[in-house]
Amino acid sequence: MKKIWYYIVLTILVMAGVILFTPKYLYLLWNLILAWIAYLLSYMIANVKKKEWKGKAIIFFFLWILFYPNAFYMITDYIHFQQLNFYSGNSYGIVYDTSLTLWMIFAFHVLIITLALLLSFHAYKKVEKKLIGSGKFSKLIFLSFISIGVGVAMCVGRFHRLNSWDVFLAPKVLFSYVKEVFSPRYMPLAGLFASLHFLMIELLERKDDY
Template identity: 30%
Template sequence: MKALKITFSNTIRQHYALFYLALFCIILAVVRTKLTSGHYLFLIWNLFLAYIPLMISASMLNNIQLIEKKNYFYPLLCFWLLFLPNAPYLITDFIHLNTKTGNGVPVWYDILTIISFATSGILAGLASMKQIFTILSLKYNPLLAWFCIAASCFLSGFGIYLGRFLRFNSWDVISNPFELLLAVLKSLTESTALGVTMGFGCFLLLLFHFYTSNNDY
């Protein structure tokens, strides 16, 4: 597991870059609030949720005991998967873009704000997936790691459907599990759920492949 310590040290600079990008996003949202209203302040909360998977995977890389002990590793892995859809979910916030706001804020500014948040969320998600992939590759093998990452991509796509169309969130697994389960079972036969799951799942998997294509594992 010494390779994990090396991997973590090599990702510190990347974490700083993601932090600066998140800070830039927050500044954009706050400036817009000062100019007109707090319409886009919810993006800050969405971005925080998108960074939770990265916090989990980075903690696992930094603490080998969390990986070696099953009673820590598997619950953390499930917790990571539970919050992972929040990273690509930010892409769907373009639904809030209104080109006829009439509030004095240029449309380009709102586009810049949303695309900055979406990019930040996607990059944080990809960085986190890469870290989990590295952990699974070293703990088990690369083939299993690829299978788990592919499964997580399509589960994230389904999570986007649950969040954007059915308005569930990650916390509903604990606070509202029965209603969530019924919604999941019902959506298994719906074409929109299948389309969103496959579309965003393939998109996320292709992004991850591109993101890791120049790295050796």
């Protein structure tokens, strides 16, 4: 629980920094809020009592499935670095830009995306513990299932620019794009994103195994 309070304080500080110094990148904060929603839903699932399981937990789990990919999706926000010029070349070689604002943008991206990945990990582990328990094979199947869902969602979100709530606002459009993900054009990308999620969860879970 102490770790989450640390994340909350860090979130507040980073949000204040972005608003004050780099307001052009407010979209990062919106994505971070979506990552927090995924974590809060996992917290609700973890604290549902057995007698309430059939009601509340099913609703929370459905919403969690919709919002969870947003947390891991933030890793693709690194592509926005292409809009920045960190260095330039001339006849004397490479010259690096030492603008404080430029490197603050870099720092905010790294902090926010890392925070979103950590929230993604903790959200996943809370749900896994509640639904799956400690069975290794069951955990592997569950992680594979969630990773595939994340891979599909990341393709729909990044390449077709749809959001979690479009399952309610534009379900036909959303499902048409989901089907399109299983085409030769997008399936390798979905597989790449799914593998990245799977490996990242495994890596974070084993971070203390040394």
